[in-house]
Amino acid sequence: MKRLLSALFALSAFLSAFLIAVPLLVGGLASPAGAHPMSTSAVLLDIGDDRVEGEVQLPVDRLAVAVDRDLTRDSVLGADRAFLKKYTAAHISAVGDEDRAWTVTLGTGSVRTIDGTPHLVYPLEIRPPDGRVTDFVLRYDVIVEELLTHQIIATVRHDFDRGILKAGDARTLGIFDYTTKSLEVPAGGGSWLRGFAATAGLGIEHIGEGADHLLFLLMLLIPAPLVATGGRWRSAPSVRRAVGRVVHVVTAFAVGHSLTLALAAAGVLHLPSRPVETLIALSIAVSAVHAVRPLVARGEALIAGGFGLVHGLAFASLIGDLGLDRGSLVTTLLGFNLGIELTQLLVVALMMPSLVVLARTAVYPAFRVVVAVVGLVFSVSWILERAALVPSDPFEGIQTWLVEHPLLVAATVAVLAVVARRTAPRTSADAHDGL
Incomplete structure (x- = not known):
């Protein structure tokens, strides 16, 4: 287990460096042009x-x-x-x-x-x-x-x-x-490779700045180190089992959003943006409830795949705004998807080692419920705003701050994991894990 945890932390460090380097490389390709002066x-x-x-x-x-x-x-x-x-x-x-x-x-x-x-x-x-x-x-x-x-x-x-x-x-x-x-x-004088790199950077940017997509993924990762038994959460019997569940979640989400992204970008599917954004907020609410108490066995993979279909429609709307011709559509889809998957892997690498450690301590039940409730509150606020039931989201400032400081959030969870491991270890891997 120690070797596997060390490997996970090493992957986390590598992907952290990748997150910092890629936007700089992609951003360095262009110099933005502003609005033209009056009467020109x-x-x-x-x-x-x-x-x-x-x-x-x-x-x-x-x-x-x-x-x-x-x-x-x-x-x-x-x-x-x-x-x-x-x-x-x-x-x-x-x-x-x-x-x-x-x-x-x-x-x-x-x-x-x-x-x-x-x-x-x-x-x-x-x-x-x-x-x-x-x-x-x-x-x-x-x-x-x-x-x-x-x-x-x-x-x-x-x-x-x-x-x-x-x-x-x-x-x-x-x-x-x-x-x-x-x-x-x-x-x-250009090349498809530069376009591919730019669309990959766009995928990284879209996920990295999308509080709703990040929160949905986090809600799915929280119960990943656990197993559902008798309608309640218990610690996974091994780290290998926990990692396997994470792989299932990420894969299910990737398959779901890739399918609808391709269909929508090709013009086969089209839905208005407001219902799609509202369904995305609903997906967070469902995954947050599942993190508190399992809705179905291995439900996070089903939730990830099912609602991944909805998230793919939102991704496609961004590609549609690019006005790409069919000649570059395949390259665009591949690059954009690569950016999304790399960012997801980064989130997993930053958060999962800490979550795996926390899941084997007495602190995790309370941590899991608190984070899930916060996610539920955010999602309900988004649902109300996107359904035009309220004029604005009162938590937008907090959400923006969290998205802008991902490394600080990950570091805070890591410190909590280290402290909890030393002060409140769980004596048995099969001990009951609360709700």
Whole structure:
């Protein structure tokens, strides 16, 4: 048993270092771009395998000066609509290798208030003649060809092969002004590996910052070192048995969420986010009750697998927000799932050695019940908030603090385990374990 406990603690130390290193590596791949200053234009690009999509944002007041017309929110979509679209399209072009022209298409314009200023916004699509996106030069002088003080900020907000997946990863490409009318867009030098690493980092981030997912896993781990006998919890006969139960729990949850994650990401399943988030909160309540008193024999594996299906739908909603094409979907699912599983293993490695030690002391029954009750209170609060029965969660501050200090929480439980082992050891592994 001592050798097995030593191995568990060693794994805990390794994964702790991994948790610190991976976000730094993933985060180092991008430099975020903020909102553009008032009355500047913006070009936002989403780079795919066979096309570049995005939008152009034109401040109406600056556009009016450039075209020498009195423009309003209504006129840009009414009397001046055709003229403005033709004018804008004439001042945007793209060329690839050997100066081959790419097709540039503007969609239907709309008016949007950005940074307090009305902007005329056009969807943008750029297609290469051979259907394969590579490095290209974007030429752009909308407004600035007449208004020399104007600036246009060009930003890449999505490029899977370069690990740019979400708003926080967006990278400023450069600035168009009266001296700079073209910018090179690096669209062909990335690799699937960077996208894979970025989605894995996204999985780590999603679980690491998701108080509900972490609490659900913790509620399942609390009874893992025990066995249900006669409707009550007793200490597991061996550490090997306890570790085996943990493996069953983690595996069941992984299978459950992986199944619905894949189906939902592929468009086979779809549920509104509010019911899904409410069911996640319910899953925590059920697992907390099970931690107090076993609902069914080996119930934590059943709960993990069953409610893992629900958690997978929540994971899929995040992938849907990334706007990935089908070409990168498999890589995205694999990377995202890897990040989730690595974070789960880290939680297990941080908590289970301490829980295994605590489970063999007289302190564990009280510890288990107190933690389960806290989890139940949090889950009920989430259920009420997500079902729109209360305006806010009164425990949000506590939950945020706990999520932001995982190592401190794990260290506190470890210290408690050491103290309890020395001061309140259980004389028999088969001794009754309370409720």
